[in-house]
Amino acid sequence: MGKKLRLDKILAHMGYGSRSEIRRLVKQGNVEVGGKVVKDFGLQVDPEQETVTIGGERVEFREFIYLMLNKPQGVVSATEDTRDRTVLDVLEGEYVHFEPFPVGxxxxxxxxxxxxxxxxxLAHNLLSPRKHVPKTYFAEVEGAxxxxxxxxxxxxxxxxDGYVTMPAKLVVLAEGDPAAGRVSKxxxxxxxxxxxxxxxxxxxxGKKVVFLKRISMGPLLLDEHLAPGQFRELTEEELAQLKGDAGH
Structure with missing residues (x-):
């Protein structure tokens, strides 16, 4: 048995309109639960056990979504910002109603x-300082x-500020040559x-980072097929690894 949720909340969560629009649809007899028309938008429904249809279309309920985004430059890691584009602005409308937020x-x-x-x-577990989830970055750095x-x-x-970092692993992919204007990778x-x-x-x-890109977080690797600004849902395998790592 899953948990019971209000009918209007289920439909709003799945993007079928605002709470008031959904209540109107229910009252007009457009929603069925278990094959029967219901007019009580506050009805407690278990969406995993009971079939909900709206206008004859079955509602595929999902509580959580997990998206991998290749964040482009110039976009802020926030859900709202008055000046800049946010990571939510990058997402298409089909995901925004889930109200996702960036993890870190x-x-x-x-x-x-x-x-x-x-x-x-999951977000809390991945960000918990006690977990020490490793994050790997690719950078271009001025200097050798x-x-x-x-x-x-x-x-x-x-x-x-005097804070001493925990041990970190640095791998030099290409040593720079300041005289030749070549950055280190x-x-x-x-x-x-x-x-x-x-x-x-x-x-x-004594060195300066001129380009920075995060390529992994725990077991999750950035999909090399995602161009900056593109995103996709995590695979079941990626999600299982992430949950295992985060002690979910």
């Missing part, structure tokens, strides 16, 4: 993997990043999420 945040000028969901328990930086990050570096895995952390870690070793 990426800076406005950072792109890459962002999970959007309305599953508060090398073994000494990797050693410093492995120990933990002091940020501008790196991957950095951190297990915490301080404000602007990756940028500030490189500042601590």
């Amino acid at each position: 945040r990426l800076d406005k000028d950072t792109e890459g993997l962002l999970l959007l969901t309305n599953d508060g328990k 990043v090398g073994a000494s930086d990797a050693a410093a990050f492995e120990k933990g570096v002091a940020l501008d 790196i991957e950095l895995t951190i297990t915490e999420g301080k404000f602007h952390q990756v940028k500030r870690m490189f500042q601590a070793v």
Whole structure:
């Protein structure tokens, strides 16, 4: 048995209109539960056990959604903002009524993997500082990043406010050459999420991040087929891995 929910809430959650529009539809006899017309919009219904139809169309109820977004630059990790486009503005209308929110945040000028969901328990577990969920970033950095930086990050570096980071793993993919104007290309895995952390870690070793993209969060890898601004639902396998990792 699933849990019982008000009929108008179920239909609003699935995007069939505003609460007042749905109440009007129910009163007009357009909604059936278990094959019978119902006119009580406050009726308690178990959507997993009882068939709900509206205008003859079966309502496929889902409580939670899980979306992987490749966040583009210039978009903020918020559900509303008066000045900037938000990650919800990127989503198409079919998902907005679920009221998803970003799990964690990426800076406005950072792109890459962002999970959007309305599953508060999963989000809480993934963001819990006790869980130390690893997050990996690809970055382009001005200056020659090398073994000494990797050693410093492995120990933990002091940020501008004196906070010493937890050990982080730095992999140099291509060493830069400042004289030739060539940036270093790196991957950095951190297990915490301080404000602007990756940028500030490189500042601590005298270098500057010029491009930043998150490529993984726990077991979830950014789908390389998603261009910036594109998104898709998580696969069942990805969701199972994520829930396993988050101790769901």
